[in-house]
Structures are given as C-alpha cells and as structure tokens.
Amino acid sequence: MTHLSPDGTTGALAEDLADPRTTRLFFLILTLYFVAQIALRLILGGALETDEAEMLLMTPGLRWGYGPQLPLYNWLQTGLFAVFGETLFALSLLKNLLLWATYALLFVGLRAFVPARIAALSTLSLFLIPDIAWEAERATTHSNMLLATISATIAGFLWSLRTGQWRHWALFGLAMGLGGIAKYNFWAIPAGLVLAALTIPEARQRLLSLRALIAPVIAVAIVAGPYLWMHANPDLALSSVGKMELSEEAARLIPEGLSLYLQGLVVLLILPTLVAAVLWVLSRRQTAETSVHWSVSLFQRTGMVLALAGLILVWIADVGHITPRWLLPIVLPLVIALYLRLSARLSRAATLGYLGTLALLAVLVFAGLSLDRYKDGARRDLDFMPLVQMIEDMNLPEDTLIVADFYVGGNLARIHPDWRILSDLPAGARMEQATQLLLLSRNMRAEQGLSQLAARVGWPYATEADYGAEQQIALPFHHGEKTLPLRLLHGTAR
Template identity: 40%
Template structure:
C-alpha cells in the first residue's frame, strides 16, 4: 500500500472512530438520564439569554449552548449533544492541523495520546464545560495556524484571526497557546515565515473585537473576577508560590505519567528505524511547551499563587504529549502502534464503566429526584413573589422543572433580576455557611437588616434509595 493510500485509510478510520465514540458517549448519557450533573445544571441556569458576560467564566460555551437550546429545546439531549461535538472537535481539530505537516499515522497517534490522559478521557466527559471548549478552540487554532503557515493566504490568516477571536471568549488560559506558539515560531527558522509576515496583522485586527466582551468584564468586575480567589494569592510574609509551583508540577506529572508508561510499553513491543519523521513539527511543539512552562512558572511566582488546579495544566500537558508523540511515532512499528490503540480501547471501556457507576452509585447527583421540590417550595413561599437562590446544581435542576420561575445561582447578578424583597436561600453541604454569606454572594453584600420568615429543610429522595438529600433553607424578607 502506498503512503498516500495509507494516509487516506488512517484518516477515514480515525474520523469514523472519533465520531462513533463520542456519539456513543452521548447516547450513554441519555440512557443514564436522571438529574443534571453539576456542569449541565450550571449551563441550564447560566443561559438566560445572549449577553457579553454571565459570571466568572467567559461566555462562548453559554452562547453555543443557548443556540442549541433554541434549536432543540432545553433538554438533556441539547446539553449532551454540544458536549459530544466539542469533545470530538478536540481530537479532530488536532488531527486536522497535524495532518498538514505530518503523516496521518503520526497525527492519529498524537491525538490518541491525548485520550490516554485520564483527565481527558474521564473528567472532560463527566464534568467539565469551559475547559472542554477551550481545548476545542485550541485544537482549531492549531489547525488554522498550520493552514496559514502552509498556504500563506489572506483567507488562511483571516481564519487564524477568527479562531483567536472565538477562542478568546472560551477561557482565559486559551491565550497561553497563541502567545507561546508565536514566540516559538519566531525562534525557529523553519517556522518564522508564518509569523514574520505583514499578513499576521489581519488576525490581530480581528481580535480587536474582543473589547466587547472584555469591556463587559471591566464594567462588571464583581461578577467577572469572582473566581480569582481560587488561586489563593499570597497575602502573608511567607511566599505561597512555592506551593503553587509544586502543585503545577505534580499536576503535569500526574497527567503525563500514564501516557508515558503506555508509550514506553508500546516502544518495548515494537520499535523500528525512524520513518516519515517530522522533526521541524516536533521541535515547534517542544519549544511551545517549554515556553508555556516558563510562562506558567513566572505567572505563579509574580502572582504568588498558592493554589493551582490540575485542569489548568491541561494545555501544557497536551503540548508535551503531542511533542513526545511526534518524536516517537515514526519510530513505532505497527505492533507497537497496535499496543497503543489497544490501551486506548481498554481505557474507553473503563471510562464507560466508570461513568455508569458514578451515575448510579448511592448518593450520585444524577440520582437525586427533584420532582417534589417545586411543591415543597410552594408550601413555604405561598403566592408571594420570591427569588429562589441556590448553588448551580440545585438552581439548574430546579430551573429545568420551573422554567418561568425566578431562580438564580449564588452570583451577584441574582440581586438585579428580582424586584421584590422576599428571597428563598437554599443551602447544600453547608454552603454557603450562613444567611449573611448567602446574601453577600447573591449581591446583597451591604444588607444588614432582614427578617427571617421561615427556616427548615427540603428533602429530595434518591431514586435508588438511601438517605434523602437534605437542602436547608431560609426564607428572608429584605428591607426595601
């Protein structure tokens, strides 16, 4: 079989497998049914209409989800479909970009390496939303960059600008990739032509439109920067960045360790002399990942950040694995490649089994039965106009049952969608800690006087039995 025919065969097989796998995951979620998961509930409550911003996260996922809701209705199917499309886009976008400079076999093995990251295989399917769309836009950005580098046309650079524009409203850490990739391309002579061109001015002119959503951020800092506290910036004499760097390093190690072990086993089973190597492409990813690692270290130190979440390290981990795959794939025999694919298939089966268990175990969020909650709330609030405020999980699932009710999450915008003074505050797992904190999170930070109308607890049964989910509540009437 010629190399061209082999490339076509691998491309068809890869696309078919990716589409079938994520279609299967969507069907699995629909079969599981039940209550919305945490991120699904958040998207249900955080899509009241098109706006430049909704809260701490950038608005792209909300916009897309709202569009799908308009087409298909507010349903679990609409939520699961968009998630499946975005997850498939991560792998297909990366494959498409790498195919412009690498054989289909190397591009497919690099994409498979992403799936070998347990977080990518499991958590992105189970819980994440904005991280998922950021990774999808990163893959599409890479594809646009390689198209621009190869074709050098105005259309290609316009597409590059559009992916940067859209990616810029997906998640803040999207920008690490374009900055580091452009710097790496400037450093490497083989890629310098892609960025040392007047045509690059077109993408930068296009992303100037970001002043619209970013301007909303500056005008609504309480909402836009509500998550800044997550990084635990140091306020003490002892710097906390050492802990932040340690957490970042451990996160990267935990993500790449399993794929590295699988690659090591695959090479042990089958190694061959390098064939169809792409050193320039591999070098670009190596430099980009090195620059990103340096940028993250500088950012942690300057911010004195003591808390670095593992999923923030996904872009760096992915770049490292793609770089590794591009160096090693040409040296992997068919036998070794088969080992790698078998490992991915086994992991896919484990993921399906794990998701099924997680959604059916006692006390699973999906298993909570919200059907009785509206009637329980009506008994407490009566006919009075009442704003219901709860965490994302409860408010999103309640909105599913009461689409016309006045329901809000614990964000400052809750205050501005309610004209009355009666507010029902629902707590879960002792969060918020008390009424004062609940009112502050909902936007009434300066309120000192309120009347407690009623207190108690709602009880939601689990479909599979066990102790019910207790939701303490406080009904308050605020001073006018």
C-alpha cells in the same frame, strides 16, 4: 528517511494524500464514539452534573457576559436550547460536539505537515489524558470549549506556517478570538506557539510577515465586546478568582501551590508517558518512516515555555490552589510532541497494541460513567422532588426569586422552568427588584447565616428584609443511604 518538499510537506505525505482511507476511518471511529457517549448520557439520565446544571441558570439569552466564565459556551448552548429545548440532549450534544471537534481539528492541523497515519495516532494520544477522556465527558463544559479552540488554534497556526496564505492567517485569528472568549487560560496556547515559532528558522520566516498581522486584528475584534463587558462588570467577571486562593500576605519562599502545580502536571502526563515508554520499547529497533519534522520541536518548545511560565506565575503570585485541568494548555503540546515523534517509528505490533490500549480505555470510560451514575452519593443520583414539594408547600408568591448554587439551582430549573432562579454568584442579584427571596444553601455551618448570602448576591433589600425561621431538608439519593442536607431561608422586603 524522507525529505521536505518545497511547500513544506514530506514525500510520505504526498503519497498519503492520495489515500484517504486512514482519514475516513479516523473520522468514522471518532464520530461513532461520541454518538455513543450522547446515547449513554440519555440512557443513564438522572440529575444534572454541576456544570450541566449551570447552563440552565446561565443561559438567559445572548449577552456579552454571564459571570466569571467567558461567554462562548453559553452562546452555543443558548442556540441549542432554542432548537432542542432546555433538555439533557441539548446539554450532551454540545459537550460531545466540542470533544469531537477537539480531535477532528487537531488531526486537520497536524495534516499540514505529517501523513494521516501519524496525525491520527498523535491526535488520539489526547485520550490518554485523564481530564480529556474522563472528566471532560463526565462533568466539564467550558473546559471542553477550551479544548476545541486550542485544537482550532493549532490547526490555523500550522496551516498558516505551511502556506502563509491570507485565509489561513485569518482562520488562525478567528480561532484565537473564539478561544479568547472560551476560557481565560486559552491565551497560553497562542502565546506559547508564537514564542516557540520564533526560535525555529523555518517557522520564523512565515511568522514574521505582514499577512500574519491579520490574525491579532481579527482576534481583538472578536473579544472586544465580552472584554468591555468584563471591564464594566468586574464584580461578576472576577467572582471566581478566589478559587486560586491568592495569598494576600508576604510571598513565601516556596508557595503552597507549587507542589499542586507539579502534581497537576504529573497527574495529566503520567499515563501518556507510561504508554509512550512501552511503545518505544516495543519499537526500539524500528526505523522512523519519516524524518522528524520541525513541527515536533514547535510543540515541544511550546510546552516547555508554558511549563516554565506557569511555574514562574505560580511562584510570583503565590497561588494557593491549582486544579489539574487548568494546566491542560501546558500538557497538550507536550503530549502531541511526544506522540508525533513516537508515531513515526511505531512497529505494526506496537501500533496494534496502542490502538488496543485506546479501545480498552474507551470501554473503561463507558463502564466508569455507568457506575458513576449509580454509586452511593453520586450527583446524578440525587432526588430533587422532595425539595420541589417542600417549596411548593411554602405557597410563596409567584414572583419569588430563588437563589441557589449551580447544582441545586440548575436541577430545580430543569424540573420547574417557570420558577425564577438565580445562581449565588457575588452580585448576581443586584439588578433584581423581587421583594420575595428564597435562599437555598448546601453549607450547613451554623455560623454562615443565610441572610449574609442575600447580601453577597447583591439583593437590593438584603439588609432591611424580614427573614423567617430557617428550615432544613435532607434530600435522598435514589440508590444508597446517603442524603444531601440543605438549608432554606425566606426573606421579604420591608
């Protein structure tokens, strides 16, 4: 066993600081992996995924707000578009930069208290979480920003607890502020970390200091502009609340979302837990190379506090729908705690087996992404050119406003950047004065009139416009027999 030195480091860490080989190897492998992911996305090409397409509609320059998503991702994507154009490379670059930063910043944060080997092995455990290894690479955007800001917040908090210096508390505040404009569920992380730290004497001593107050001050200054925009535009900012399917009836004893909440936790935790169990068996006779540091308890208690808080929230709010990725702020601290404790005692054979498992998963991710590109009905495989040709044949006036969902609208904007295209978010067209409107919808239910969509997006002339006959088109996929039906409706203001 080793003991903590006065500055909070272990003896093993002091020795480890003199040997940067593990750190260099970690960053080399990390960088090569995400460079390869960017290359794969460019090679596979095809249509844009829904979240990728969203960026082409929701980046009209720098604004305090763009809709239901917080603006940080949009700001960075706007900057990359300015440099590289509205290209697939710019889209893939930002996504993978954020995933790279997620691992890099967590590693840097863990290095405040543990050796590089343990920090690297613990950080790589995030790759065992399906929504990080697979979904974050395949589809998501703002969730990637959430992951990066969570890691930045953890890093700032751990280094603040280790040193107590102004600069580290300021960095913690900066990370909190950026996370606060990345994704709404981000706030669970700083709240959980602070509550957990208050229960640990070594952490509480650092936390209860005047210097720590600079962190919330900086965070509030960063989020002020976007949050004031949200307050002034609640119809746009809250237009996605319906995803949670909050019940308006009397609360049920067992909310429908409770089982989804528990299932989501299981889905995210099952692979990290199974791998950890195998590694523990392989290393059960191994002695830990360092004493268990209190930072392990910090992560463990953070995850437990957030899991309980989430359960209570789902119960009280009677949430009807939950997506597993919403639970990432709960799962990350639990997985980090598990692998911090485990990594200190891994045998050489277990370590090699663990790294081999991660390498195999990486290969499977590359293979899966390649197969996902060409499978029957894949979103990236849809051919939008027949729709483009159909719209061109309609000979609409040049100032016609096109309204479509993110997937259809963003892919049209990629092909025809000169067309004026808006998303079908509620109230999204309320400030538009275009007298010509073309509505596109994938909803094929006849009872859902497209003229209702014009009213929902807030087109000023929706209720008094003349609408032509509805048209339909079935878009083909490049591979496979499936088609994607679409409805089109043209409206003209009176």
